[in-house]
Amino acid sequence: MPMTEEEVLEKVRETLVDALGVDDDEVTPEATLTGDLGAESIDFLDIVFRLEKTFNIKIPRGELFPDNILNNPEFVRDGKLTPNGLAQLKERMPHADFAEFEQDPDVNKMAELFKVQTIVNYLLAKVNV
Amino acid sequence: MRWIWIDRFLEFEPHKRAVSVKNVTLAEEHLHDHWAEFPIQPASLMIEGMAQTAGILIGQARDFREKVILAKITLAQFDDIVTPGDQLRYEVQIEAITEEAASTTGKVFRNGELIGRVDLMFSHIDRNLAGLKFPEENFVFTGQFQRLIMPFLEGRDG
Numbered sequence: 001m002p003m004t005e006e007e008v009l010e011k012v013r014e015t016l017v018d019a020l021g022v023d024d025d026e027v028t029p030e031a032t033l034t035g036d037l038g039a040e041s042i043d044f045l046d047i048v049f050r051l052e053k054t055f056n057i058k059i060p061r062g063e064l065f066p067d068n069i070l071n072n073p074e075f076v077r078d079g080k081l082t083p084n085g086l087a088q089l090k091e092r093m094p095h096a097d098f099a100e101f102e103q104d105p106d107v108n109k110m111a112e113l114f115k116v117q118t119i120v121n122y123l124l125a126k127v128n129v
Numbered sequence: 130m131r132w133i134w135i136d137r138f139l140e141f142e143p144h145k146r147a148v149s150v151k152n153v154t155l156a157e158e159h160l161h162d163h164w165a166e167f168p169i170q171p172a173s174l175m176i177e178g179m180a181q182t183a184g185i186l187i188g189q190a191r192d193f194r195e196k197v198i199l200a201k202i203t204l205a206q207f208d209d210i211v212t213p214g215d216q217l218r219y220e221v222q223i224e225a226i227t228e229e230a231a232s233t234t235g236k237v238f239r240n241g242e243l244i245g246r247v248d249l250m251f252s253h254i255d256r257n258l259a260g261l262k263f264p265e266e267n268f269v270f271t272g273q274f275q276r277l278i279m280p281f282l283e284g285r286d287g
Binding site for chain 2: 018019041042043045046049052053061
């Protein structure tokens with residue numbers, strides 16, 4: 001039976017509470033992982049490990065949190081994603097909402113793409129195939 | 130003094146789990162300052178004991194090719210104190226291991242009684258901090274650490 005968005009969010013919330021030591025009411029769909037919930041780079045791996053276990057799925061490297069974008073000079077120029085880089089990131093992250101970020105694709109703002117809802121969207125597509 | 134906070138492995142199942150022990154003794158300097166009138170084993174050194182038990186397990190899983198660094202103390206909970214004369218037992222298992230990192234969960238026993246839990250994450254730093262220069266030799270795993278598990282690995286491949 002497919003999981004509802006509410007069910008997925010609840011499990012994601014439990015995962016983030018355990019991985020990041022935050023309170024469950026802090027884990028809202030719009031909360032950003034780094035800005036609002038204080039995640040650091042090692043936490044992203046921790047989150048992936050926990051989601052794999054909780055949802056009994058495999059999350060290939062770079063699928064949920066893309067890598068190898070920022071270190072490619074074709075994709076980044078003067079601290080901003082190039083149109084090519086933005087297109088690449090959008091293709092790699094169909095689960096993220098780009099509406100705000102694409103107004104000003106500053107690499108320092110890229111972390112804002114990683115919201116709780118981003119994880120929920122990714123998992124909904126993954127578990128309900 | 131050597132920075133080794135486990136005395137011996139009791140069990141070592143490559144890629145899965147390990148059990149080590151540490152005997153706490155008043156011959157150790159730190160107990161005289163923590164505290165002079167009532168020596169107790171610092172929680173930080175029990176976390177270190179678990180990290181060494183887990184770190185060797187993680188390192189062996191990649192044949193000690195990776196530099197395994199403690200990256201995150203996900204959980205550290207101790208429900209009672211440990212004093213000189215007590216024996217600590219660290220039981221750890223690998224929850225996940227990839228090219229970049231690993232996570233473990235562990236239990237701490239005092240004289241056979243469960244008194245704590247320590248969950249950790251380790252990074253294979255050469256893969257996570259690419260671009261930063263580290264010494265080529267593996268400064269994490271010296272012979273002393275590897276000798277601790279030799280009795281368990283003789284006659285088997287990895």
